[in-house]
Amino acid sequence: MTQLFILQLVCCTITAMLALHLAMASLQVRWKQQRYEISRWLLCGAMLLFSIHYFLQMTWGFRGQGADVGAVFNIMFYTPVSFIIALSIINMESTKNIVYRYCLRGAAAYTLIAIVFVCGVIQNGSLRIGSLLYVMLALFVASMAYFIYSIRYEIQKRKKKLLEESATDLMPYVRYAQTSLTLLYISAAFMPIVILFNTLLLYVGPLMLLIIVFFVHSFVSLGYYISPDDNIINEQDELVEQIDNADIKDEELKVQAPQELLSQERLKQIETALRKWCEDGMYKDCNVTIYSLAANLGCKKYELTEYFNLSEHTNFRTWLSDIRFNEAIRIIKNNPEYNNDTISIECGFSSHTQIYRIFKQKTGLSPSQWCDHIRQQQL
Structure with missing residues (x-):
C-alpha cells in the first residue's frame, strides 16, 4: 500500500466523519437558526463531496496515472468544494442579495473551468489535456482569490456591525471567523502545490486536512451560542443594503434611515x-x-x-x-x-x-x- 493511497484513505475517512458530525450537530444544539442550518448543510455537502473525491482517487488511481491527470481531476472537484465552503461562510455573514451575486459569479467561474476541461478532453481524447491544464489552473487560482476576497470583506463588515450592535461575547464568532480565513489563506497558498506535485502532497495534505477539521469544529461550536433571537443577518441590514447599493429613490425607505440629529x-x-x-x-x-x-x-x-x-x-x-x-x-x-x-x-x-x-x-x-x-x- 503506497503512501499516497494511505493519505487518500485517511482523508476520505476523516472528511466522511466530518460530514457525519455536521449532519448530527443539530441534535446537540439548543436552538436552531435558519441561516446557520443552511450553512451547516452546505458544509456537510462539501465534506461529503471531499470524501467522494478521495474515494474515486483510491478506486481509479487518477493521481497514479500522472501529476497532470491528477491535477485535472482535482481542479474539477476542489473548485466546487471551495465554492461551497465559501458559500456556507458568506451565507452566515451577508445579505441575500450578496449571497445571490456570489452564487452567480461562482457558478460562472466553474462553468468556465468545465468548458476548458471539456474542450481539452475532446481535443486530446483523454484527461491529459496538455497546456489547457494551466488554463484550468489559472481559472482555479482566480476563483480562489475571489472566494478569499469575498469572505474576508464580508467577515470584516459583519464583525464591525456586531461590535456596534451587540453586547454579547464575540469570541466564538471571532474563533470561527479567524479559522475561516486561515483555512482559505493556507488553502490558496498550497492548493497549486497539492494539485500539481504528488511528492509535496504528502507533506501539505495532512496540514490542510487538519485545518479543515479545526474549521468544522469551530463552526459547530459557533452553533451552540446561537439562539432563535440572534439576527446574524437582520431585516435592517437588508434595508441598509438597498439604500446604499440600489440607488433607491423611494422617500419612504429613506425616511427609515434619516441623518438629522435628535x-x-x-x-x-x-x-x-x-x-x-x-x-x-x-x-x-x-x-x-x-x-x-x-x-x-x-x-x-x-x-x-x-x-x-x-x-x-x-x-x-x-x-x-x-x-x-x-x-x-x-x-x-x-x-x-x-x-x-x-x-x-x-x-x-x-x-x-x-x-x-x-x-x-x-x-x-x-x-x-x-x-x-x-x-x-x-x-
Whole structure:
C-alpha cells in the first residue's frame, strides 16, 4: 500500500466523519437558526463531496496515472468544494442579495473551468489535456482569490456591525471567523502545490486536512451560542443594503434611515427610558442587541445610536458593558463568595470569559483577583 493511497484513505475517512458530525450537530444544539442550518448543510455537502473525491482517487488511481491527470481531476472537484465552503461562510455573514451575486459569479467561474476541461478532453481524447491544464489552473487560482476576497470583506463588515450592535461575547464568532480565513489563506497558498506535485502532497495534505477539521469544529461550536433571537443577518441590514447599493429613490425607505440629529427633548425622552430600563434590570438579558433595546424603548435604532454618540459619547456595546461592569462591582462587594459564572448570570454577561476580559481591560485584574484586592483594602 503506497503512501499516497494511505493519505487518500485517511482523508476520505476523516472528511466522511466530518460530514457525519455536521449532519448530527443539530441534535446537540439548543436552538436552531435558519441561516446557520443552511450553512451547516452546505458544509456537510462539501465534506461529503471531499470524501467522494478521495474515494474515486483510491478506486481509479487518477493521481497514479500522472501529476497532470491528477491535477485535472482535482481542479474539477476542489473548485466546487471551495465554492461551497465559501458559500456556507458568506451565507452566515451577508445579505441575500450578496449571497445571490456570489452564487452567480461562482457558478460562472466553474462553468468556465468545465468548458476548458471539456474542450481539452475532446481535443486530446483523454484527461491529459496538455497546456489547457494551466488554463484550468489559472481559472482555479482566480476563483480562489475571489472566494478569499469575498469572505474576508464580508467577515470584516459583519464583525464591525456586531461590535456596534451587540453586547454579547464575540469570541466564538471571532474563533470561527479567524479559522475561516486561515483555512482559505493556507488553502490558496498550497492548493497549486497539492494539485500539481504528488511528492509535496504528502507533506501539505495532512496540514490542510487538519485545518479543515479545526474549521468544522469551530463552526459547530459557533452553533451552540446561537439562539432563535440572534439576527446574524437582520431585516435592517437588508434595508441598509438597498439604500446604499440600489440607488433607491423611494422617500419612504429613506425616511427609515434619516441623518438629522435628535432634538434635546427627544434625547431627554430616550435618557429617561434608558434609566428605567436599567432600574428594571433589563440589562441582565445577555441576548439584548441595539435593535431589541430600541424596540423595548419604543424608538428607532438610529435614535439610540445618535443618543449614545451625542449624550454618552460612546457606543451601545461600551455603554452596556459599563452598566454590567458596575453591577458586577456591586455584586462582588456585597457577595464576595460568588464565582464568575454566577456574577455573569446576575449581570447579563453572556459568558464568564466575557466578564473576565472586561475586568482585565478595566482594572488589569481578573474578577477573583479584584475581589482579593478589595478584601485586602478593607483589612
